[in-house]
Amino acid sequence: AQSVTQLGSHVSVSEGALVLLRCNYSSSVPPYLFWYVQYPNQGLQLLLKYTSAATLVKGINGFEAEFKKSETSFHLTKPSAHMSDAAEYFCAVSGGGSQGNLIFGKGTKLSVKP
Amino acid sequence: DVKVTQSSRYLVKRTGEKVFLECVQDMDHENMFWYRQDPGLGLRLIYFSYDVKMKEKGDIPEGYSVSREKKERFSLILESASTNQTSMYLCASRPSGGFIYEQYFGPGTRLTVT
Numbered sequence A: 001a002q003s004v005t006q007l008g009s010h011v012s013v014s015e016g017a018l019v020l021l022r023c024n025y026s027s028s029v030p031p032y033l034f035w036y037v038q039y040p041n042q043g044l045q046l047l048l049k050y051t052s053a054a055t056l057v058k059g060i061n062g063f064e065a066e067f068k069k070s071e072t073s074f075h076l077t078k079p080s081a082h083m084s085d086a087a088e089y090f091c092a093v094s095g096g097g098s099q100g101n102l103i104f105g106k107g108t109k110l111s112v113k114p
Numbered sequence B: 001d002v003k004v005t006q007s008s009r010y011l012v013k014r015t016g017e018k019v020f021l022e023c024v025q026d027m028d029h030e031n032m033f034w035y036r037q038d039p040g041l042g043l044r045l046i047y048f049s050y051d052v053k054m055k056e057k058g059d060i061p062e063g064y065s066v067s068r069e070k071k072e073r074f075s076l077i078l079e080s081a082s083t084n085q086t087s088m089y090l091c092a093s094r095p096s097g098g099f100i101y102e103q104y105f106g107p108g109t110r111l112t113v114t
Helices: none
Strands: A003-007 A010-014 A019-026 A033-038 A044-050 A056-058 A064-068 A073-078 A087-094 A102-104 A108-113 B004-006 B010-013 B019-025 B031-038 B042-051 B054-057 B064-070 B073-078 B087-094 B109-113
Touching (some): A010 A019, A033 A073, A044 A056, B031 B064, B042 B064, B042 B073, B054 B064
Antiparallel strands (some): A003 A019, A033 A087, A056 A064, A064 A073, A087 A102, B004 B019, B019 B073, B087 B109
């Protein structure tokens, strides 16, 4: 069965610092992986997705993630944090089965200090 | 742009009331989903539908039912609302073909049951 673990429920960085949000997955089949962002009182918005075309995936707002099969990881990074990046971030893996439902991690809330 | 709309952003209901949450998507997607989101628990799948009049239980279906009479509309029903159903409810849609496609989310309905 597929599962996702996000390390750290809260991460705090200073404006301009590197953002690193960790995601490890478990999957019995080649996975499709997703990062979503949720701003306060809004729905989820896709940041980026891995679909086996390239291991380094670039997304919106300067975010990128690298798929590492040997480490079963898909960590999200951004070189320089901006105040507007403060939000909750969710990693998800395609759940297999006949419908390919997504399995979500529990989320990481990112705070950005001025 | 894909648009997923939910009938209410905020809703307050009394214990024992029957509650209807409506979701409409405008991209002719076959798959639709209902999740609830609680702090520290991430997103949990309540029900999903892969076609009109078709539905399948997700991880936490107890206390909920769904209806999909038209392709664009997916309703979540709380037969007799209880205080432990106070939560954020998110609807999503996705094309068929499964794993590779992301889900598109509505803005959410924050339901309070008193």
